[in-house]
Amino acid sequence: MRIDKKQIEEHNSDFQKIHQKRFDFATSEIPNTEAIIQKLIDFNVAIPSWALGTGGTRFARFSGAGEPGTLEQKMEDVAVIHALNNSSGSISLHIPWDIPSNYTEIKNLATHLNLKFDAINSNTFQDQKGQALSYKYGSLQNTNKAIRQQAIQHNIEVIQHGVALGSKALTVWLSDGSCFPGQLNFRKAFQNTLESLQEIYAALPSDWKMFVEYKAFEPNFYSMTVGDWGQSLLYTNKLGPQAFTLVDLGHHLPNANIEQIVALLMMEQKLAGFHFNDSKYGDDDLTVGSIKPYQLFLIFNELVEGMDARGMNHATDLAWMIDASHNIKDPLVDLLQSVEAIMISYAQALLIDRPALNSAQENNDVVAAQEILQSTFRTDVRAIVAEARCRAGGALDPISFYRNNKVRASLIKERGANTVATGL
Ligand code: RM4
Ligand code: MN
Ligand code: MN
Helix, strand or coil: CCCCHHHHHHHHHHHHHHHHHHHHHHHHHCCCHHHHHHHHHHCCCEEEHHHCCECCCCCCCCCCCCCCCCHHHHHHHHHHHHHHHCCCCEEECECCCCCCCCHHHHHHHHHHHCCEECCEECCCCCCCCCCCCCCCCCCCCCCCHHHHHHHHHHHHHHHHHHHHHCCCEEEEECCCEECCCCCCCHHHHHHHHHHHHHHHHHCCCCCCEEEEECCCCCCCCCEECCCCHHHHHHHHHHHCCCEEEEEEHHHCCCCCCHHHHHHHHHHCCCEEEEEECECCCCCCCECCCCCCHHHHHHHHHHHHHHHHHCCCCCCCCCEEEECCCECCCCHHHHHHHHHHHHHHHHHHHHHCCHHHHHHHHHCCCHHHHHHHHHHHHCCCCHHHHHHHHHHCCCCCCHHHHHHHCCHHHHHHHHHCCCCCCCCC
16 A cells, blocks of 8 residues: 555645645744754654554454554555655564565665664563573573573574664663562672673674663563663663663653653763653553643653754654554554654744743743743644645645545555454
């Protein structure tokens, strides 16, 4: 399924009049719209290969129809999203779910679809069919050296897959930890994990990064061996300059101040980037911005401030990825909504009157600081985001396009109703 450029043009001309009205209003209210539009055009958020099918809860999976059954089809789905929003030109693969059968063909397809390969993910949180040793009691932390070696080897193989495809980063998320007090010697588990990560780190090409993702709980419920940003930072500091801490928004304990974590990780030059999603209770993996849009804005406020303080390139110096799971919505629509929420927050953060905020902070003018942030958050930037998307060749209203042009129906016709994507 490919989106025809002509269809997008038709859609855009149908929506042009109403868009123009909104855009004119926005530009009359908002200074510097051209600079913001250019930054939005340059921005890209990677799509996870494992979020293109219907995700489950722990109790059931109600599969959607026309899910991508192969890596090629997953890439085609990402290309659909990218054609519509022009901000999703990369895919993050998960091994072994996405092992290519032919690298050249997959790379050619990527070129053809205008896609790049983002960070590649290892998986030692499940046992695979035919696997010699089990990860039931952990992988890189395991008390058994042979199990640690098996997990190290897997990560090294993942790097090799990534090198063959042109990825530049390995993301390691460990489910290692313990379920009951006394089960684990925390210090030994940390040391084993560190030594295992060091072996993987040694296998990184010099232009690669390693992202160490943390998570507070689940699947282990008493302790996690990379449970929070402090633990991740301990590892990444000890590992070296190619290791960074990855923030997945759903991986914190309730009410954690994620924006502060982000600011400090950037200060230490140890922020890898993000797995964007949203949550109410835990690792809910809901649509970005669907529950706590103000938090997302505050995070982008810190990101823009921190990146500008260091002269960083907003688009390329940090890793922007979505990590979500769609239990009831069409995954492609959900992902379009997520990218839109990210672009809105980014645009708003670019809009903040930085000198005024700095001066309010310096003068302890709490009210002014709050007013600046809240009035920016309440500014409607949707027409600016749409204008950027349209100028880059995307659709003014991607979700209307998707629905009106019956994209899912075409995918079902092509793939059948009963295809199931690999993933959780
Ligand atoms: C985890 C974590 C990882 C992802 C898996 C599928 O909760 O967020 O990033 O690889 O889920
Ligand atoms: Mn994640
Ligand atoms: Mn997660």
